[in-house]
Amino acid sequence: MALSKDPGQATAQEFEHSLKDNAHQLVGHLESGNFGEALLVIHAINQARDRGLYHEVGQLTRALHNAIVNFQIDTTHALGGDNDTSKISDASDRLDYVVQLTDKAANRTMDLVEASVPKVADLGQQANALKADWQRLQRREMAADEFRDLYRRVGEFLEQTESTSKDLSTNLNDILLAQDYQDLTGQVIKRVTTLVHDVEESLVNLVRMAGQVDRITGINHGESPEDGKKSSSRGEGPQIHADKREDVVSGQDEVDDLLSSLGF
Amino acid sequence: MKILIVDDFSTMRRIIKNLLRDLGFTNTAEADDGNTALPMLQSGSFDFLVTDWNMPGMSGIDLLRAVRADERLKHLPVLMVTAEAKRDQIIEAAQAGVNGYVVKPFTAQALKEKIEKIFERVQAK
Numbered sequence: 001m002a003l004s005k006d007p008g009q010a011t012a013q014e015f016e017h018s019l020k021d022n023a024h025q026l027v028g029h030l031e032s033g034n035f036g037e038a039l040l041v042i043h044a045i046n047q048a049r050d051r052g053l054y055h056e057v058g059q060l061t062r063a064l065h066n067a068i069v070n071f072q073i074d075t076t077h078a079l080g081g082d083n084d085t086s087k088i089s090d091a092s093d094r095l096d097y098v099v100q101l102t103d104k105a106a107n108r109t110m111d112l113v114e115a116s117v118p119k120v121a122d123l124g125q126q127a128n129a130l131k132a133d134w135q136r137l138q139r140r141e142m143a144a145d146e147f148r149d150l151y152r153r154v155g156e157f158l159e160q161t162e163s164t165s166k167d168l169s170t171n172l173n174d175i176l177l178a179q180d181y182q183d184l185t186g187q188v189i190k191r192v193t194t195l196v197h198d199v200e201e202s203l204v205n206l207v208r209m210a211g212q213v214d215r216i217t218g219i220n221h222g223e224s225p226e227d228g229k230k231s232s233s234r235g236e237g238p239q240i241h242a243d244k245r246e247d248v249v250s251g252q253d254e255v256d257d258l259l260s261s262l263g264f
Numbered sequence: 265m266k267i268l269i270v271d272d273f274s275t276m277r278r279i280i281k282n283l284l285r286d287l288g289f290t291n292t293a294e295a296d297d298g299n300t301a302l303p304m305l306q307s308g309s310f311d312f313l314v315t316d317w318n319m320p321g322m323s324g325i326d327l328l329r330a331v332r333a334d335e336r337l338k339h340l341p342v343l344m345v346t347a348e349a350k351r352d353q354i355i356e357a358a359q360a361g362v363n364g365y366v367v368k369p370f371t372a373q374a375l376k377e378k379i380e381k382i383f384e385r386v387q388a389k
Contacts, residue, residue: 113282252374
């Protein structure tokens with residue numbers, strides 16, 4: 001957003017300057033009993049203050065307007081319309097899309113793993129059974145018809161191994177492909193991050209301009225009341241930069257150390 | 265051994281369910297927050313509770329406190345599997361009577377170790 005950094009500052013300084021000059025005059029007039037002149041000076045101070053104020057409020061309004069236009073914030077919604085093309089609601093839609101994609105990929109991967117696990121278990125079991133009989137054959141403990149049966153089973157096992165390994169490699173490939181969401185979600189998240197950054201910058205500008213209005217009008221907001229301590233039962237979600245923070249553990253080992261220090 | 269898995273994300277419930285099955289625990293049920301989990305615990309004969317912390321509705325730490333406050337459930341072993349990683353929170357969970365704490369992202373090995381450790385202690389009592 002194109003807000004120059006100094007006009008508000010300049011107006012406020014100009015006003016303070018003229019306030020100082022006028023104050024000297026005012027004191028002079030009052031001391032010499034010149035009340036008519038004194039009232040004129042007070043009037044001039046008031047006018048300067050109003051001019052500065054109108055200027056600042058004008059700037060603030062324009063900045064707000066720009067912010068709304070830049071982010072296409074949907075004011076028609078507030079006015080009863082149903083147009084939903086704002087960048088903010090677009091960003092929420094995009095993030096919903098990320099949730100959907102990652103959810104789909106996780107479930108697809110788990111479907112494939114769950115389909116593969118019994119196939120592997122089955123092959124392992126059959127190999128195990130064949131191995132036992134194979135060892136009996138090696139020890140020459142096997143009768144002729146038992147051997148014919150084993151011969152048939154080995155043949156079947158080889159065929160099944162071939163078809164199962166085909167299935168498994170298809171599943172593994174599909175698991176690989178299910179990870180393609182990373183590219184798409186990465187792009188979406190980057191766009192949303194840029195938007196959040198722009199919004200933050202605009203808000204900081206607005207706050208600065210509002211601060212100039214406060215300065216000219218002499219409004220003092222005092223300390224904003226401390227927000228009630230956030231209920232810890234709500235949780236905070238994953239910690240970013242856990243390794244750089246003292247109050248956060250950076251892995252299971254630290255959790256275990258902490259708990260054992262508590263007598264667990 | 266009947267286990268209740270509580271997490272608001274179905275994918276995480278599924279992962280935990282699969283890991284538990286791998287460890288030989290096939291009798292599991294699922295709930296998506298404390299409000300749905302608590303009545304299930306009260307009416308079903310669960311032997312073990314695995315819960316997330318951060319969930320809409322009733323959170324995991326509140327569920328843990330409700331379990332410890334319930335005369336019939338207060339000895340139920342509870343394992344917390346969560347992304348909450350602040351020291352204060354881990355201490356809070358310990359004070360509320362959690363039996364184990366696993367931070368996400370976790371490994372199958374970590375989950376296995378904690379569960380085995382909890383069962384060892386329960387059986388030793």
